[in-house]
Amino acid sequence: MVPPLVLDIDGTLTRASGGIDPRVFEALPAWDAPVVLATGKAFPYPVALCHFLQIPERVIAEHGGVVYVDDEVRVTVDADRPRAAAEAFVDRGGDLGWGAADTVNRWRETEVAVSLDADESLLRSAAAEFGVDVVDTGYAYHLVTPGVEKGDGVRSAAETLGYDPADFVAVGDSENDVSTFEAVGESFAVANADDRARAAADHVTEGAHMDGTLEALASLR
Numbered sequence: 001m002v003p004p005l006v007l008d009i010d011g012t013l014t015r016a017s018g019g020i021d022p023r024v025f026e027a028l029p030a031w032d033a034p035v036v037l038a039t040g041k042a043f044p045y046p047v048a049l050c051h052f053l054q055i056p057e058r059v060i061a062e063h064g065g066v067v068y069v070d071d072e073v074r075v076t077v078d079a080d081r082p083r084a085a086a087e088a089f090v091d092r093g094g095d096l097g098w099g100a101a102d103t104v105n106r107w108r109e110t111e112v113a114v115s116l117d118a119d120e121s122l123l124r125s126a127a128a129e130f131g132v133d134v135v136d137t138g139y140a141y142h143l144v145t146p147g148v149e150k151g152d153g154v155r156s157a158a159e160t161l162g163y164d165p166a167d168f169v170a171v172g173d174s175e176n177d178v179s180t181f182e183a184v185g186e187s188f189a190v191a192n193a194d195d196r197a198r199a200a201a202d203h204v205t206e207g208a209h210m211d212g213t214l215e216a217l218a219s220l221r
């Protein structure tokens with residue numbers, strides 16, 4: 001019997017050059033236990049990935065701001081403080097960095113993502129003023145209300161699915177996966193992971209990105 005999984009997306013199910021690794025389309029539908037996607041991305045992105053993978057929609061989005069498992073959606077926080085911080089950042093000349101349509105934030109319900117090209121010190125000072133955390137995923141900065149973490153989403157998703165969080169095995173790559181690693185029974189950081197994720201994980205894979213994730217999954221079979 002294989003364990004249920006919590007999988008990060010960016011850096012974990014992607015290729016080094018970005019974009020989903022096509023091997024995901026074999027590995028995840030074939031996994032014989034629940035798979036929960038836990039990401040910093042806005043809610044529709046992991047839902048769409050589940051949809052196109054043809055797996056049940058089990059999603060922790062926006063770092064735990066939105067948890068969606070078994071037809072139950074929980075929005076755990078509002079976006080007021082992150083949006084106020086983002087507005088102050090923009091008023092002072094900052095640029096979120098996603099263009100006019102801003103599809104990165106357009107459907108985001110609980111936080112605001114900012115391009116890594118942004119002026120980091122301007123962003124951090126606006127965030128500090130509004131009491132908002134800046135989470136650096138390696139793919140974007142996220143303005144997040146303190147206390148919102150993927151790990152809480154993992155506990156809530158596990159409960160809905162009728163599992164103990166410790167039954168889950170997680171794979172991830174960055175500081176936004178540390179709370180996931182703390183919530184589950186066993187954790188893998190892929191080789192491209194940042195220092196915080198590596199330090200928090202039970203194992204660090206030899207392979208990077210999806211190679212590392214497949215290595216972790218093989219060790220569980």
Ligand SMILES: O=C(O)COP(=O)(O)O
Nearest residue numbers: 009010039040041137139
């Ligand atoms: O959206 C991001 O910045 C990172 O997303 P991830 O949590 O799936 O790695």
Ligand SMILES: [Mg+2]
Nearest residue numbers: 008010011173
């Ligand atoms: Mg990631």
